[in-house]
Amino acid sequence: MNVKNKKLRALCVGGAGYIGSFTARELLNKGFQVAILDNLSTGHRGAIPNGCDFIWGDYGDLTSVTSDLLSGFDVFFLFAGKINVEESMKNPWLYWNENVFKLINFLEILPQKAFIVYSSSAAVYEPQNFPLNEECDKKPVNVYGVTKLAAEDVLLRYCELKELRVVCLRYFNAAGADLEGTHGEDHHPETHFIPSLCLYALGILKDFSIYGDNWPTKDGTCVRDFIHVLDLADAHVKAVDYLVGTDNNFSCFNVGSGCGYSLLEILKCFQKILNRELNISISNPRDGDMPYLVADISKIKSVMGWQPRFGIDTILETAFSWHKKFPNGYRC
Numbered sequence: 001m002n003v004k005n006k007k008l009r010a011l012c013v014g015g016a017g018y019i020g021s022f023t024a025r026e027l028l029n030k031g032f033q034v035a036i037l038d039n040l041s042t043g044h045r046g047a048i049p050n051g052c053d054f055i056w057g058d059y060g061d062l063t064s065v066t067s068d069l070l071s072g073f074d075v076f077f078l079f080a081g082k083i084n085v086e087e088s089m090k091n092p093w094l095y096w097n098e099n100v101f102k103l104i105n106f107l108e109i110l111p112q113k114a115f116i117v118y119s120s121s122a123a124v125y126e127p128q129n130f131p132l133n134e135e136c137d138k139k140p141v142n143v144y145g146v147t148k149l150a151a152e153d154v155l156l157r158y159c160e161l162k163e164l165r166v167v168c169l170r171y172f173n174a175a176g177a178d179l180e181g182t183h184g185e186d187h188h189p190e191t192h193f194i195p196s197l198c199l200y201a202l203g204i205l206k207d208f209s210i211y212g213d214n215w216p217t218k219d220g221t222c223v224r225d226f227i228h229v230l231d232l233a234d235a236h237v238k239a240v241d242y243l244v245g246t247d248n249n250f251s252c253f254n255v256g257s258g259c260g261y262s263l264l265e266i267l268k269c270f271q272k273i274l275n276r277e278l279n280i281s282i283s284n285p286r287d288g289d290m291p292y293l294v295a296d297i298s299k300i301k302s303v304m305g306w307q308p309r310f311g312i313d314t315i316l317e318t319a320f321s322w323h324k325k326f327p328n329g330y331r332c
């Protein structure tokens, strides 16, 4: 594909969701022509940035879109999927269907030589007590991670079949909102730590638990690597620059901050911002959870020239500001 000196046409599949809508906004800012395809199963109309075309309804699912529609785009961002680890342990079939079989269906009708940026996850790795680089063993401990790894493998096969060029971005924990607090995370039910903490502080969630304080970590709670969603969006734009300039047809990159914080440390940072203490309980560990997930981000830094700009304080402040302004999320 000759993409030099032309306005790239991007299709964000799942672009009405959290990470997809932030990326779509960043792509528009960078001069891409952007469309969103979404079945609105977990996404929101209100999250779709002005200036994007929106494909939904009869054609808005990975399984119902047509090859004619797809032929109008140069680069495909694949955010669509199911993301709840606990749910994946209870209903593996749903996760295989949504995250793998529907992806195969979509790849079957994708034009030859398309560029793809795929939303993969840190959940593909075997958890270890040190920062994970891209070569570390892949041994997911939950069904969600198994399906993300299977999806990477499917993409690798289709690279050969259709001469695709694919970048898998393995996100660690996405969090935060835009700096004005007007767009942010809105999942139902909310299972992620930082938005749940914000909703609890605002009195919208009545209870809040940390799952397990007996993990083999510094203070017994899980250690996570939180990455601001604006930094994640920026990594997608850099991934396109990389795809345009490389001959490598399949590659994977971690996208995290490179810093690990225990959940108790996050709680303490958040209480400082609130200037008060929260009453938190400890409950049993969740099925499929991992004690320590922190990224080694040297590869994406050196190959794409990407690096995170926002730290944990900005993540917490922007997330709280969004939830305070929009306690019902996009359903106001």
Ligand SMILES: NC(=O)c1ccc[n+]([C@@H]2O[C@H](COP(=O)([O-])OP(=O)(O)OC[C@H]3O[C@@H](n4cnc5c(N)ncnc54)[C@H](O)[C@@H]3O)[C@@H](O)[C@H]2O)c1
Binding pocket: 013, 014, 015, 016, 017, 018, 019, 020, 037, 038, 039, 040, 041, 042, 043, 044, 060, 061, 062, 063, 078, 079, 080, 081, 082, 083, 098, 102, 119, 120, 121, 122, 170, 171, 172, 173, 174, 175, 187
């Ligand atoms: N949120 C995180 O911290 C995180 C971490 C690692 C990886 N990821 C990956 O990033 C991606 C996006 O995560 P998110 O937090 O933005 O999730 P999200 O639920 O907010 O967004 C997913 C979007 O995809 C849409 N969708 C789902 N199935 C679809 C289908 N079959 N056809 C069309 N649209 C469909 C939903 O309506 C939603 O708008 C997921 O693939 C997830 O596995 C997320």
